[in-house]
Amino acid sequence: MDRRHFIGQSAAALGMLAGFSGQARANLQKAEILVIGGGYGGATAAKYLRLFSNNTAKVTLIEPNASFVSCPLSNLVVGGSRTISEITSPYDNLSKRHGVKIIQDSVTSIDPVKKTVKLASGKTLPYDKAIVSPGVALMMNSIEGLAQANKAGVTLQAWKAGPETVALHKQLASMRDGGTFAISIPEAPYRCPPGPYERACQVANYLKQNKTKSKVLILDANQDVTSKGALFKKVWAEQYSGIIEYLPKHNVTAVDAKTKTLKFEVQDDIKADVLNLLPAMSAGEIAVKTGLANSNGRWVNVNFLNFESTAQKDIHVLGDSIQIAPAMPKSGHMANQHAKVAAAAIVAELSGWDVNPAPVLTNTCYSFVNEREVVHVASVHQYNTAEKTFKTVPGSGGLSPAPSTLEGVYAWGWAHNIWADSLG
Amino acid sequence: MKSALLLGAILSLITASGFSQAQSADATKLYHRSLAATCANCHGTDGKGVVDGGMPLINNLTSEQMLTQLKAFKSGAREGTIMPQLAKGYSDEQLEIIANQLGKK
Ligand SMILES: Cc1cc2nc3c(=O)[nH]c(=O)nc-3n(C[C@H](O)[C@H](O)[C@H](O)COP(=O)(O)OP(=O)(O)OC[C@H]3O[C@@H](n4cnc5c(N)ncnc54)[C@H](O)[C@@H]3O)c2cc1C
Numbered sequence: 157m158d159r160r161h162f163i164g165q166s167a168a169a170l171g172m173l174a175g176f177s178g179q180a181r182a183n184l185q186k187a188e189i190l191v192i193g194g195g196y197g198g199a200t201a202a203k204y205l206r207l208f209s210n211n212t213a214k215v216t217l218i219e220p221n222a223s224f225v226s227c228p229l230s231n232l233v234v235g236g237s238r239t240i241s242e243i244t245s246p247y248d249n250l251s252k253r254h255g256v257k258i259i260q261d262s263v264t265s266i267d268p269v270k271k272t273v274k275l276a277s278g279k280t281l282p283y284d285k286a287i288v289s290p291g292v293a294l295m296m297n298s299i300e301g302l303a304q305a306n307k308a309g310v311t312l313q314a315w316k317a318g319p320e321t322v323a324l325h326k327q328l329a330s331m332r333d334g335g336t337f338a339i340s341i342p343e344a345p346y347r348c349p350p351g352p353y354e355r356a357c358q359v360a361n362y363l364k365q366n367k368t369k370s371k372v373l374i375l376d377a378n379q380d381v382t383s384k385g386a387l388f389k390k391v392w393a394e395q396y397s398g399i400i401e402y403l404p405k406h407n408v409t410a411v412d413a414k415t416k417t418l419k420f421e422v423q424d425d426i427k428a429d430v431l432n433l434l435p436a437m438s439a440g441e442i443a444v445k446t447g448l449a450n451s452n453g454r455w456v457n458v459n460f461l462n463f464e465s466t467a468q469k470d471i472h473v474l475g476d477s478i479q480i481a482p483a484m485p486k487s488g489h490m491a492n493q494h495a496k497v498a499a500a501a502i503v504a505e506l507s508g509w510d511v512n513p514a515p516v517l518t519n520t521c522y523s524f525v526n527e528r529e530v531v532h533v534a535s536v537h538q539y540n541t542a543e544k545t546f547k548t549v550p551g552s553g554g555l556s557p558a559p560s561t562l563e564g565v566y567a568w569g570w571a572h573n574i575w576a577d578s579l580g
Numbered sequence: 581m582k583s584a585l586l587l588g589a590i591l592s593l594i595t596a597s598g599f600s601q602a603q604s605a606d607a608t609k610l611y612h613r614s615l616a617a618t619c620a621n622c623h624g625t626d627g628k629g630v631v632d633g634g635m636p637l638i639n640n641l642t643s644e645q646m647l648t649q650l651k652a653f654k655s656g657a658r659e660g661t662i663m664p665q666l667a668k669g670y671s672d673e674q675l676e677i678i679a680n681q682l683g684k685k
Contacts, residue, residue, distance in 0.1 A: 203625075204617065207613075208610060208614065492621050493621070496614050496617045496618070496620075500614035504610060507606070509606065510607060512607075512610070512611045514611075515614065516615060516618050517618065518669065520622065520662055520666070532661065532662060534662045534665045534666055535669070536666055537669075538669070549669040549670075551668050552665060552666065552668040552669030553665050553666070553669060560661075562661065563661055565634045566634060566635060566662070568633075568634045569622070569629075569630070569635030569636075570621070570635060572630045572633040572634065573620075573622055573623065573624050573630050573635050574621045574622070576624060577621055577625050580625070
């Protein structure tokens with residue numbers, strides 16, 4: 157082979173390589189990426205797929221709601237110190253600023269073989285990659301009589317922020333003085349471990365100012381307070397003594413809507429005036445229906461390097477729907493962090509690069525104990541290659557020493573920043 | 581034959597160094613961006629926080645200033661609410677990457 161020939165071959169080989177690289181990039185630009193659900197996980201994923209691909213990926217977000225209503229801070233709306241409009245954000249910045257195509261609709265089915273999704277409007281859309289972040293489904297059948305009672309508005313969940321959040325505040329405001337507001341908590345895992353205890357504080361704060369003869373009853377199916385336990389108990393004793401009563405190991409099994417009576421596995425029946433019943437939870441309905449919930453039929457197992465479902469290729473699942481790693485909470489902060497790992501992994505895969513072998517997640521979660529003072533829990537989770545899961549870093553994270561108004565300022569700051577990070 | 585071997589050697593060199601270097605430079609950039617994005621929930625996308633949002637703004641810091649503060653949080657030299665707890669969860673190398681990504685250039 158003469159030198160010229162050799163150079164020619166090398167150039168051809170180089171061209172081939174360049175071609176391969178061009179091809180991978182073309183995959184990134186051509187692939188149809190559908191994001192199902194515009195909550196903390198989905199909205200963040202849609203935005204970061206665009207950012208991480210330098211605005212080249214084709215991203216479509218499917219979400220039935222016209223605007224985003226935050227569950228974080230929604231307890232303040234239940235307690236009456238904030239309004240629902242203060243925790244509502246528009247979706248259109250995702251399209252205007254980031255080029256995400258938004259379809260206001262809901263997905264009725266996913267065909268993982270044909271790689272298509274069907275919308276309620278009847279349209280079918282193809283995908284190369286689907287991101288599924290539908291939040292939780294409330295298992296209404298886990299409490300006898302709950303489905304009908306909730307439909308009739310006798311009980312409320314308000315665990316998906318929106319009209320029920322406002323309705324629950326109204327029920328609280330129109331409760332007779334001397335009445336009881338009961339909140340029931342299912343066995344963990346459920347969405348937002350400290351959320352129900354924060355809600356109890358907000359309701360008690362309202363009662364303290366408006367209906368001093370009334371009380372809050374916390375009916376917890378768990379053995380003890382599942383998050384920030386010592387901090388909440390101290391607040392209940394110091395700020396809400398005689399207002400909040402905490403009953404652990406109280407698993408509600410049935411509700412009689414007519415008499416507003418709750419039944420338990422072991423204990424005597426309890427009557428209350430306002431019933432905020434939280435049933436057991438599972439992955440969002442569309443995830444379960446698609447056969448993704450391969451952990452006890454309730455939660456979705458994922459590969460933590462790219463959040464791909466272990467049940468179906470090219471479907472990545474985020475947020476509350478997944479089977480968590482140890483000590484990983486079902487929180488909005490965490491869903492936003494899942495989204496960034498998944499978005500980076502998908503951009504890498506479609507570019508023909510290796511997926512980041514060492515992703516990191518953090519969590520911070522603030523709880524308002526009245527309208528100004530807050531306590532937090534924080535953690536950092538590093539990917540552990542040997543165990544193929546996320547592990548919290550020993551010595552990192554922790555709790556607040558006590559409630560403070562400074563953390564109250566940070567809690568609002570966190571909310572505004574995460575809304576802007578996910579949707580702005 | 582000799583040149584075919586040579587071609588193979590060059591190709592594998594190209595693959596192992598030049599080509600994959602170009603690839604890995606882009607991939608590494610992506611890993612770094614996604615690591616820094618772990619801070620965005622509280623401090624804003626790319627470190628640009630909501631002005632007057634209540635959370636301390638970090639986008640006026642240089643990379644060097646940011647790294648000094650992150651290390652001080654990690655060692656306990658600087659007090660805070662959440663940052664001392666979070667900083668302890670990252671390796672020194674990760675803190676350096678974050679400071680380089682988010683610090684004012
Ligand atoms: C009272 C309360 C307080 C909380 N406080 C905090 C807090 O302080 N900090 C924190 O980090 N977290 C908090 N959380 C938890 C947080 O709200 C959830 O963890 C978070 O919303 C999970 O994000 P997600 O993307 O999994 O689900 P979601 O945010 O619920 O988003 C799911 C989205 O998917 C859409 N969807 C569902 N099915 C379909 C379908 N078939 N087709 C199309 N779209 C669909 C829904 O309309 C929804 O918009 C709180 C929760 C509650 C209830």
